[in-house]
Amino acid sequence: MKLSDFMYDLPEARIAQTPVEPRDHSRLMVLHRDSGEIEHRHFYDIIEYLNPGDCLVVNETKVIPARLYGERPTGGAVEVLLLKQLGPKRWETLVRPGKKLRRGAEMRFGDGRLTGRVVDTTDVGGRIVEFACEGSFEAALDALGEMPLPPYIHEKLADRNRYQTVYAKQDGSAAAPTAGLHFTPALLDRIRDKGVDIVPVLLHVGLGTFRPVKVENIEEHQMHSEYFEVSQSAADRVNAARQRGGRVIAVGTTSVRTLESAARDGRLEPMRGDTSIFIKPGYRWQLVDALITNFHLPGSTLLMLVSALYDRERILEAYKTAVDMEYRFFSFGDAMLIE
Numbered sequence: 001m002k003l004s005d006f007m008y009d010l011p012e013a014r015i016a017q018t019p020v021e022p023r024d025h026s027r028l029m030v031l032h033r034d035s036g037e038i039e040h041r042h043f044y045d046i047i048e049y050l051n052p053g054d055c056l057v058v059n060e061t062k063v064i065p066a067r068l069y070g071e072r073p074t075g076g077a078v079e080v081l082l083l084k085q086l087g088p089k090r091w092e093t094l095v096r097p098g099k100k101l102r103r104g105a106e107m108r109f110g111d112g113r114l115t116g117r118v119v120d121t122t123d124v125g126g127r128i129v130e131f132a133c134e135g136s137f138e139a140a141l142d143a144l145g146e147m148p149l150p151p152y153i154h155e156k157l158a159d160r161n162r163y164q165t166v167y168a169k170q171d172g173s174a175a176a177p178t179a180g181l182h183f184t185p186a187l188l189d190r191i192r193d194k195g196v197d198i199v200p201v202l203l204h205v206g207l208g209t210f211r212p213v214k215v216e217n218i219e220e221h222q223m224h225s226e227y228f229e230v231s232q233s234a235a236d237r238v239n240a241a242r243q244r245g246g247r248v249i250a251v252g253t254t255s256v257r258t259l260e261s262a263a264r265d266g267r268l269e270p271m272r273g274d275t276s277i278f279i280k281p282g283y284r285w286q287l288v289d290a291l292i293t294n295f296h297l298p299g300s301t302l303l304m305l306v307s308a309l310y311d312r313e314r315i316l317e318a319y320k321t322a323v324d325m326e327y328r329f330f331s332f333g334d335a336m337l338i339e
Contacts, residue, residue: 001281003216005312007298008319016328017155019162024184027327027334031318033310038318040325043182043335046292050249052195055241057234059177059254060200062168065145065160070109070116076100078107080116080129081148082141083174083206084227089131092122092206101127110144124211124224138171148174150331163331172204172227178331179252179293197246199237202229203254203275213299218280223301225274230262232270238287239267247289249339253302256309259287280304281312290339295322295329310338 020026028046030039041048050056066082078101084092095101095118105118113133120128133140147163157163165180167188192198206226213221238248238259250256261275262268263286278301291309296302307315318336327334 001218001312003213003218003299006218006300006303006307006316008316008323010298010319010323010329014323014326014329015152016330016333017153019181019332020328022184023166023182024187026182029318029322029327029334029336031310031314031336031338033338036314038321044187046182046335046337047187047190047194049337049339050191050194050196051246053241053244053246054196054249055238055246056191056196056198056249056251057238057255057259058165058167058180058183058198058200058251059203059258060165060167060169061173061177061202061204061254062171063147063164063173063176063205064171065141066148066174067146068109068114068141068144069146070107070114072100072105072107080107081174082145083126084204085172086128089133089137090119091129091131093127093129094125095127095129098125098127110140114140114144150175152330153332167200169200170202170204173206175205176331177203177205177252177254179335181332182292182335183251197237197241199234201231201234201255201258203227203258205254213301218304221278221301223276223278225276226257227273228258228261228275229272230258230268230270235262235268235270242266242287247339248287249290249292250288251292253291253293253296253305256288256291256305260285263287278304279308281308283308285309290337292335292337294331294333294335295319295327297330306336306338 024044026043028041028043068080079096081094082091108115116129116131118127119130204227262271
């Protein structure tokens with residue numbers, strides 16, 4: 001398939017700049033795959049589409065303040081985005097300006113509280129940076145780093161926690177698994193009370209989220225690997241749900257990639273490692289029955305994943321409807337349920 005098959009027109013005014021409060025008051029578009037019907041609800045209505053015995057799979061990764069602003073010894077400004085931890089103080093990163101930050105280049109942040117040196121390059125244009133500081137790197141990052149909001153969000157985020165899911169636990173992501181931003185603790189309690197098992201898995205969001213598809217033939221696109229974990233408990237609970245006839249409902253594309261990466265013959269296996277799975281139309285699904293997601297960028301691998309679960313033409317038609325009905329798009333935008 002072609003990249004142009006996944007493009008659509010989106011006015012800039014439809015891109016959400018601030019989150020809705022309360023979290024679960026975002027709008028919800030429901031796509032029924034069996035009938036093709038579309039419903040327009042609010043996210044707190046999601047419970048009406050969940051059944052006792054279902055399994056709701058969430059990604060418990062936690063976003064770190066991964067964007068650092070500093071300077072080179074000459075005084076020139078630098079920007080570093082942490083993507084993947086390779087050691088106690090060694091990270092795979094994206095940097096600006098790339099031409100000035102080659103192997104051996106040094107930089108400093110917070111008047112020297114934290115320093116960094118480029119020790120290598122990556123095959124996708126990134127840099128491996130070795131950091132140094134007195135005391136804990138995590139403490140220095142918490143003090144100096146900023147939340148890595150996507151470039152299409154121009155408003156400052158007053159509350160750092162608003163770019164975290166309420167169930168985030170394990171530090172490591174360079175971006176939020178945004179479908180989960182709509183849940184509140186009270187809504188999760190109501191879902192559990194209905195007999196739905198909420199199962200955590202882990203995928204640390206990295207370069208795959210930021211790297212656009214640049215080839216017209218999407219088969220030639222190479223996904224960047226991201227770290228994931230599925231515990232024995234999570235595997236047992238997901239498999240039990242399937243055995244009792246419940247559905248596996250993924251919250252977000254990161255949960256989808258985790259589940260399908262650890263699937264073997266229609267069962268979820270306990271597993272940890274890196275995944276570069278690329279789910280696109282024609283993919284043979286093993287575990288995921290339904291998906292809660294946000295609206296995605298034109299031409300993105302996330303839009304391709306969603307199109308693989310439903311139907312490309314119908315997904316794009318639903319996106320057109322969402323634009324016409326003034327839904328809010330992307331990270332702080334409204335949600336979609338495909339069931």
